[in-house]
Amino acid sequence: METDKSYGAHVVLVPYHGQGHINPMVQFAKRLASKGIKITIATISSKAQILSQASGSFTVATIYDDDTEGGVAGPGGFRGFLDRFEAIGSKNLIELIEKHNVSEHPVRCLVHDADMMWASTVAAKLKIPRAAFFTQSCAAIGTYYPMHCDIAGKEVPLPAFTVSGLPKLRTPHLPSLGSDTGRYSPLMMHILRQFDSIDSADWVLFNSFDKLEEEVIRWLSRVWRVRTIGPTVPSAYLDKRVETDVDYVFNIHNPKTDTCLNWLNKQKMGSVVYISYGSVTTLSVEQIAEIAETLRRNSYNFLWVVKPSEESKLPSNCREENSDKGLVVTWCPQLEVLAHDSVGCFVSHCGWNSTMEAISFGVPVVAIPQFLDQIINAHLVEHVWRVGVVCKADESNGFICGEELERSIKEVMNGSKGEEIRKNARYWKELAKEAVSENGSSDKCIDEMVVELVKPLC
Secondary structure, rough: OOOOOOEEHHHEEEOOOOHHEEEEEEEHHHHHOOOOOOOOEEHHHHHHHHHHHOOOOEEEEEEEEEOOOOOOOOOOOOHHHHHHHHHHOOOOHHHHHHHOOOOOOEEEEEEOOOHHHHHHHHHHHHHEEEEEEOOHHHHHHHHHHHHHHHOOOOOOOOOOOOOOOOOOOOOOOOOOOOOOOOOOHHHHHHHHHOOOOOHHOEEEEEHHHOOHHHHHHHHOOOOOOOEEEEOOHHHOOOOOOOOOOOOOOOOOOOOOOOHHHHHHOOOOOOOEEEEEOOOOOOOHHHHHHHHHHHHHHHOEEEEEEEOHHHHHHOOOOOOOOOOEEEEOOOOHHHHHOOOOOOOOEEOOOOOHHHHHHHHOOOOOOOEOOOOOOHHHHHHHHHHHOOOOOOOOOOOOOOOOOOOHHHHHHHHHHHHHHHHHHHHHHHHHHHHHHHHHOOOHHHHHHHHHHHHHOOOOOO
């Protein structure tokens, strides 16, 4: 836990409960703390327990007890959990902030995940500055915002941003959020709620950096007060200015760190294909079988992450048949894997965190996006940043055949196009490091925010 000392200001951060939301916001919190800001992270009890064990530069507060009040598996499923979290969490968040406001460290700003717009309502009620934190790419948010305007019956304030050549976005099969009765699916309607009060935010923060998404950042900056603060990768892998920032604090599964790194240490430089679909994405038995057969058939060594919930889908003899060239694990320390010299490419679903990590480490990508923002990110990977290729799926079912996966891996790992991709990957790696280094674009954005936070109250 942090020790007693003087602070320039006090910021409360409210992350969404998923791993892909918590880690980027906690990384931002570490950056603020390194610049003299007191940090309190307010979250649900199950996540607070984990964060408390790893905290050093911040304190943790519980604003919703998912053990007693019910989590995602409780009454009403996912929708019921969100409704309870909003009702109880907002009440407890108000009490938390009011308690601090009569202490020597009153709260000067509330940073909330953009998915939790009720936290913005709390900030407005208490008359404190607020920042909405997006964990998706600027391009994804720029694509969604005109949809919000459509639903709200208002004009987009300027010509809509479009991503040239972008394939049709698909909606995933995730926990039900209601019946599908309108133009947009219930899930998309839930996503678009992020924008309900975004126009009143004092800052709109993105885990990105200026040179990576220049065009859309310019567009968004004409609508909101946009600040890029990424990549939110631990400082030890980039600028090394935050001494204690060596890893993420939250892992949904137990990574097989020693197993993975010991195996990678025995492989040749750039020889390993790393495959991981993130903490949320699920694959069909048929799709996993296609991947397994592709890996068995080609000559590349591989490290394949198959989550515990997906292990039963593996072909029965998969591990045995590939023991000489491959390693299958239930989870791995992705940062350390991507930073390892033996990794030659990353077969990824292109969730935004994984995409930013690949860019930060200069690792070429074979993209297999499943839905929504992943499709946007994958498109940027191939056609804008040119650091990888997108596997072409069957449009009717989104299925990737083994031959297509094998072709894509070979294209990235070998040949003239592969060399160009690797060159581009190294280029973006340097720009990512530059962004968070002293006087880099993201560092300046954070400094500018800190200056405003520490100003004396009028």
